[in-house]
Amino acid sequence: MRTARVLHGEEMNNSGNLSRSGLGSLVLIAAILGGAAAAFAYTAGWLSPDRLTPERMIAALAPPGGAPLGHRRNHAKGICFTGVFEANGNGRALSRAKVFERGNYPALGRFNLGTADPNAVDATVRVRGLGLQITAGGEEWRMAMINPPFFAVSTPQSFHDLLIASGKKDPDAMKTFIQANPEFAAFATWAKTAPWTASYAEEPYHGLNSFIFTDAEGGEHAVRWSLLPAAPVVPISQTELEKRGPDFLEQEIVERVRASGPQRWTMVTTVADPGDPTADPSKAWPEGRRTVQVGTLVVQQIEQERDGPCRDINFDPTVLPRGIRLSDDPFPAARSSVYRKSYDLRAAEASDYPRTGTAKP
Amino acid sequence: MNNEAHRFAPIQRLLHWLMAACIIAMLFIGVGMVSTVTPEYPSLILIHETLGVTLLLLVAIRLALRLHYGAPRLPADLPHAIRLAARLSHLALYGFMIIMPLLGLGMLWAAAYPVVLLGGIQIPALLPQSDRAHTLLWNSHVYLGFAFFALVLLHVAAALFHALIRRDGVFRSIAPLPLRNTTAPAE
Numbered sequence: 001m002r003t004a005r006v007l008h009g010e011e012m013n014n015s016g017n018l019s020r021s022g023l024g025s026l027v028l029i030a031a032i033l034g035g036a037a038a039a040f041a042y043t044a045g046w047l048s049p050d051r052l053t054p055e056r057m058i059a060a061l062a063p064p065g066g067a068p069l070g071h072r073r074n075h076a077k078g079i080c081f082t083g084v085f086e087a088n089g090n091g092r093a094l095s096r097a098k099v100f101e102r103g104n105y106p107a108l109g110r111f112n113l114g115t116a117d118p119n120a121v122d123a124t125v126r127v128r129g130l131g132l133q134i135t136a137g138g139e140e141w142r143m144a145m146i147n148p149p150f151f152a153v154s155t156p157q158s159f160h161d162l163l164i165a166s167g168k169k170d171p172d173a174m175k176t177f178i179q180a181n182p183e184f185a186a187f188a189t190w191a192k193t194a195p196w197t198a199s200y201a202e203e204p205y206h207g208l209n210s211f212i213f214t215d216a217e218g219g220e221h222a223v224r225w226s227l228l229p230a231a232p233v234v235p236i237s238q239t240e241l242e243k244r245g246p247d248f249l250e251q252e253i254v255e256r257v258r259a260s261g262p263q264r265w266t267m268v269t270t271v272a273d274p275g276d277p278t279a280d281p282s283k284a285w286p287e288g289r290r291t292v293q294v295g296t297l298v299v300q301q302i303e304q305e306r307d308g309p310c311r312d313i314n315f316d317p318t319v320l321p322r323g324i325r326l327s328d329d330p331f332p333a334a335r336s337s338v339y340r341k342s343y344d345l346r347a348a349e350a351s352d353y354p355r356t357g358t359a360k361p
Numbered sequence: 362m363n364n365e366a367h368r369f370a371p372i373q374r375l376l377h378w379l380m381a382a383c384i385i386a387m388l389f390i391g392v393g394m395v396s397t398v399t400p401e402y403p404s405l406i407l408i409h410e411t412l413g414v415t416l417l418l419l420v421a422i423r424l425a426l427r428l429h430y431g432a433p434r435l436p437a438d439l440p441h442a443i444r445l446a447a448r449l450s451h452l453a454l455y456g457f458m459i460i461m462p463l464l465g466l467g468m469l470w471a472a473a474y475p476v477v478l479l480g481g482i483q484i485p486a487l488l489p490q491s492d493r494a495h496t497l498l499w500n501s502h503v504y505l506g507f508a509f510f511a512l513v514l515l516h517v518a519a520a521l522f523h524a525l526i527r528r529d530g531v532f533r534s535i536a537p538l539p540l541r542n543t544t545a546p547a548e
Contacts, residue, residue, distance in 0.1 A: 032521065033514050040510060045396035053396045089395060138483065140475045157396050260407035309387035312473050312490040318403045319474070320482050334489045336406075341395075343472060344499055352494035 010284045012236045017208035018200060038273055040106035052157055052284070059335075060163035070353025071118045073342040075129050075144070078112030079200075079250045080308030083262065083300040085134045091294030093215035094269060097323030105136040105338060107297060110310035111200040122249045123242035126191045129225065130205040131315030132297070139321035144205065144335070145205035145227060148194070151281035152187040156334035183282040196234035200253045201263045201299075202233045208348035209317060210278035210327040213269070222327055224271035224285070227297055254302045266299040279328040307355050313344040368534045370430045376423050380416060380536050384458070388410055388510045396512040399520065410465070417462035433534045450516060457509040464502040471495035476518075 038047075045051045058073045068076045085107045091100025099105055113120060114127030131144040153159050159180050165177035178184050197203060205227040213221045219251060241248065271290040278284040305311050318326060318336040326332055346353070369377070387409060396524060425456045435444055462496035469476050470488040477483050524532035 022526055025521070028525065029521045030520055035519055036514060040389065040392065043396075044392035051396060054398055057398060139477075149428050264426070293482045314472065314474070316474070326400075328400075330400050333400045333402040337402045345494075347472065347492040347499075349495040350496075356483075 012178045019134045050161055054338045057160055057338045058341055060160050061116050068116060068118045070346055070349040072346060074116050075112040075114055076116050076118040077120050078304040079109045079253065079306055079311035080110050081301060081307050082108045082309060083297055083298045085297055087295040088293065090292050091269065093222060094215055094271065094292060095240060095323040096216045097321040098139060099134050099141055099321055105134050107132060107134045107337050108309050108313065109133065114256050118352065121242065128200065128203050131310065132325050133313055136321065140319055141324065142315050143207055143320035144315040145207050145315050147203045147205060148190050149206055150186060151183055151208045151285045151340050152182050153181055154280045154282045168233040188327065196238050196241055197233055198236045198241055198252060199231065199256060200230040200249055201256055202229055208273065208281040209331050210329045210346060212327050213326050214323050222278045225267060225269045227267055229230055230264040257299065257302050263299045268299060269294055279330065282332055306353065314339050316340065365434050365447060367530060368481055369433065370406050373426050373430055373534055374537055376419065376426065380419055380423065382410055382458065383416055387416065387511065388506060391506055408478060410476060416458065420458040436529045436531065438516040450512060454513055454516060457505065457512065461502065461505060461509060464505065468495055468498035468502055471498055496542050
């Protein structure tokens with residue numbers, strides 16, 4: 001009677017059967033296990049198909065031809081740079097982060113296009129971006145910025161809806177989206193009217209998201225930051241840019257740095273007044289806010305992404321040094337979640353985008 | 362070793378229940394954080410990383426205590442198969458407790474993410490960035506995490522089986538508080 005031996009004790013009656021309370025205990029055990037498994041499944045989102053997960057955001061980013069295997073799931077076309085961040089010390093008034101102490105700190109980054117297609121024609125992509133990592137005092141500060149002065153939408157959910165609507169063939173899909181997300185109109189106007197340039201070096205790059213800087217006395221300041229180019233802006237028509245070739249921007253920045261030397265951007269932080277919207281990057285703050293020039297990004301060397309140092313870096317905007325923390329802006333958290341998923345995918349697909357260099361096997 | 366004791370030492374029981382609560386929290390935070398894009402995401406990551414490193418330290422202490430104090434004997438009438446299952450599942454639980462934080466740290470290092478815990482504690486990277494290593498470590502962390510949860514459920518089922526059905530003193534040996542002494546110690 002193996003069963004009887006296992007179930008020795010009070011829960012067995014004389015004939016070797018489970019007593020009523022023993023049966024009750026088994027039911028209780030099953031209920032506890034079932035409940036725990038259900039809670040786990042709920043937490044994992046398996047019971048909530050409508051939850052906005054990083055997977056759903058990445059699925060919405062995929063172009064009609066399929067996801068760009070081995071590449072970032074958005075801003076897939078890019079080129080690496082290395083250089084320094086020259087802090088002038090002014091930032092210390094806002095943040096105790098070491099990166100604002102006067103001095104030079106190594107920087108590495110990536111110029112990129114806001115497209116999920118790594119082979120996109122430059123003149124077809126309106127949004128340009130810059131991913132940046134500055135290392136100071138053993139701490140890293142990562143960020144990813146774009147050239148429009150405000151974001152297209154107010155929330156991560158709206159961004160997902162935008163991707164879905166713009167991917168649909170139905171012309172009414174975008175109309176419906178704009179009705180539901182009127183903030184998009186300002187972005188649409190920017191996209192139509194802002195001048196195009198023929199160089200990554202002539203673009204401003206805006207952080208757009210709000211962060212909280214903490215100064216040495218513990219004072220907190222809500223800020224946004226931008227990189228403003230030292231290179232003069234030379235507008236060019238979209239048609240003219242297209243004539244210069246599909247990969248003109250990468251060729252141009254290589255040539256510009258080779259011929260004219262390092263390229264510079266001034267980092268300007270803008271401090272919010274009380275009441276300025278920090279949770280909505282589609283709302284620019286009014287003119288006249290206090291600005292502090294905290295330093296200069298100097299881009300010294302360009303390297304192709306395939307074997308370049310930026311390839312290994314996820315420009316996750318929640319990687320912050322002490323003295324900078326997240327605000328109530330929901331985007332950095334959402335971007336962090338999606339970027340990490342994108343990184344996991346592209347790392348697993350590295351053989352679809354093989355390295356040619358010998359630096360890394 | 363003190364095999365004559367019928368209960369684990371108080372410090373062992375304390376550590377068992379403390380780590381049990383943390384491990385269950387870790388498993389739920391783990392599956393929850395990777396399925397969300399909400400503002401809680403960075404905090405969940407931070408808690409997961411901090412708790413994970415803490416658990417790695419705690420399991421080292423726990424192993425030392427186990428070697429020092431040993432464990433009470435299982436009831437003499439427990440069938441051989443269950444005895445073996447108990448032995449193997451406990452070995453596996455210790456294995457998960459040791460390997461899971463190491464895989465987690467490894468996958469972060471191999472992805473060139475800085476590991477900064479609550480309180481600004483920085484854990485230096487012991488691995489260089491590597492796509493291949495990241496993929497292997499990340500997959501292991503995820504799938505072994507599911508296996509860990511399944512084993513925790515099995516462990517809970519076995520504990521309740523001992524506590525409610527066999528009432529053989531096995532649960533009492535690790536119970537956080539002294540239970541009413543309804544059965545004679547198994548010997």
